[in-house]
Amino acid sequence: MHRFIQLHCDKKHQDVPKKKGVLEVSFKEESLCELPYHICEECETLFIYGYGKLKNCPHEHKPSCRKCPDPCYDKPMWKKMAQVMSFSGMQLGLTKIRKIFSK
Numbered sequence: 001m002h003r004f005i006q007l008h009c010d011k012k013h014q015d016v017p018k019k020k021g022v023l024e025v026s027f028k029e030e031s032l033c034e035l036p037y038h039i040c041e042e043c044e045t046l047f048i049y050g051y052g053k054l055k056n057c058p059h060e061h062k063p064s065c066r067k068c069p070d071p072c073y074d075k076p077m078w079k080k081m082a083q084v085m086s087f088s089g090m091q092l093g094l095t096k097i098r099k100i101f102s103k
Protein backbone atom coordinates (compact mmCIF):
# COMPACT_ATOMS: atom_id res chain seq x y z
CA MET A 1 0.00 0.00 0.00
CA HIS A 2 2.89 2.30 0.77
CA ARG A 3 4.17 2.06 -2.79
CA PHE A 4 0.73 2.72 -4.18
CA ILE A 5 0.23 5.93 -2.28
CA GLN A 6 3.75 7.14 -3.02
CA LEU A 7 3.29 6.50 -6.72
CA HIS A 8 -0.12 8.14 -6.78
CA CYS A 9 1.22 11.23 -5.04
CA ASP A 10 4.28 11.42 -7.32
CA LYS A 11 2.13 11.35 -10.41
CA LYS A 12 -0.97 13.21 -9.32
CA HIS A 13 0.27 15.78 -6.84
CA GLN A 14 3.44 16.99 -8.49
CA ASP A 15 2.68 20.60 -7.62
CA VAL A 16 1.61 20.02 -4.05
CA PRO A 17 4.22 20.62 -1.35
CA LYS A 18 5.39 17.30 0.04
CA LYS A 19 6.24 16.21 3.51
CA LYS A 20 8.96 13.79 4.40
CA GLY A 21 8.33 11.31 7.11
CA VAL A 22 8.78 7.80 8.32
CA LEU A 23 5.97 5.55 9.37
CA GLU A 24 6.81 2.88 11.84
CA VAL A 25 4.91 -0.26 11.07
CA SER A 26 4.26 -2.36 14.09
CA PHE A 27 2.15 -5.39 14.78
CA LYS A 28 1.14 -6.45 18.26
CA GLU A 29 3.52 -3.97 19.89
CA GLU A 30 6.42 -5.27 17.85
CA SER A 31 8.08 -2.94 15.42
CA LEU A 32 8.25 -4.58 12.02
CA CYS A 33 9.78 -2.00 9.76
CA GLU A 34 9.98 1.67 8.99
CA LEU A 35 8.60 3.10 5.81
CA PRO A 36 10.07 6.37 4.62
CA TYR A 37 7.70 8.41 2.52
CA HIS A 38 7.65 11.70 0.70
CA ILE A 39 4.08 12.63 0.00
CA CYS A 40 1.70 15.55 0.39
CA GLU A 41 -0.35 16.17 3.48
CA GLU A 42 -3.54 14.81 1.98
CA CYS A 43 -1.88 11.55 1.02
CA GLU A 44 -0.12 11.36 4.35
CA THR A 45 -3.44 11.51 6.15
CA LEU A 46 -4.81 8.74 3.97
CA PHE A 47 -1.66 6.70 4.42
CA ILE A 48 -1.64 6.89 8.19
CA TYR A 49 -5.37 6.32 8.33
CA GLY A 50 -5.05 3.25 6.14
CA TYR A 51 -2.26 1.74 8.20
CA GLY A 52 -4.10 2.42 11.41
CA LYS A 53 -7.08 0.54 10.07
CA LEU A 54 -4.95 -2.31 8.80
CA LYS A 55 -3.33 -2.65 12.18
CA ASN A 56 -6.64 -2.76 13.95
CA CYS A 57 -8.24 -5.08 11.44
CA PRO A 58 -9.98 -7.78 13.49
CA HIS A 59 -9.42 -10.48 10.89
CA GLU A 60 -6.71 -12.99 11.61
CA HIS A 61 -5.99 -13.64 7.96
CA LYS A 62 -6.26 -10.26 6.37
CA PRO A 63 -8.68 -10.45 3.51
CA SER A 64 -8.05 -7.85 0.88
CA CYS A 65 -10.06 -4.90 2.12
CA ARG A 66 -12.08 -4.97 -1.06
CA LYS A 67 -13.48 -8.34 -0.08
CA CYS A 68 -13.65 -7.65 3.61
CA PRO A 69 -17.00 -8.70 5.06
CA ASP A 70 -17.02 -5.68 7.36
CA PRO A 71 -14.89 -2.92 5.91
CA CYS A 72 -13.47 -0.69 8.58
CA TYR A 73 -12.90 2.37 6.41
CA ASP A 74 -15.19 5.31 6.63
CA LYS A 75 -16.89 5.81 3.31
CA PRO A 76 -15.13 8.98 2.09
CA MET A 77 -11.72 7.60 3.05
CA TRP A 78 -12.50 4.28 1.44
CA LYS A 79 -13.47 6.02 -1.77
CA LYS A 80 -10.21 7.94 -1.80
CA MET A 81 -8.19 4.85 -1.08
CA ALA A 82 -9.97 2.93 -3.83
CA GLN A 83 -9.07 5.72 -6.25
CA VAL A 84 -5.42 5.65 -5.24
CA MET A 85 -5.29 1.87 -5.52
CA SER A 86 -6.85 1.71 -8.95
CA PHE A 87 -4.75 4.58 -10.26
CA SER A 88 -1.48 3.14 -9.03
CA GLY A 89 -2.48 -0.37 -10.00
CA MET A 90 -2.90 0.89 -13.53
CA GLN A 91 0.38 2.77 -13.38
CA LEU A 92 2.22 -0.31 -12.18
CA GLY A 93 0.54 -2.34 -14.88
CA LEU A 94 1.63 0.14 -17.51
CA THR A 95 5.16 0.22 -16.17
CA LYS A 96 5.32 -3.53 -16.45
CA ILE A 97 4.09 -3.51 -20.02
CA ARG A 98 6.55 -0.77 -20.94
CA LYS A 99 9.39 -2.79 -19.49
CA ILE A 100 8.43 -5.83 -21.52
CA PHE A 101 8.32 -3.79 -24.71
CA SER A 102 11.62 -2.09 -24.14
CA LYS A 103 13.46 -5.37 -23.95
Ligand SMILES: [Zn+2]
Pocket (backbone or CB within 6 Å): 008, 009, 010, 013, 016, 039, 040, 041, 042, 043, 044
Ligand atom coordinates in the same frame (compact mmCIF):
# COMPACT_ATOMS: atom_id res chain seq x y z
ZN1 LIG B 1 -0.50 13.49 -2.65
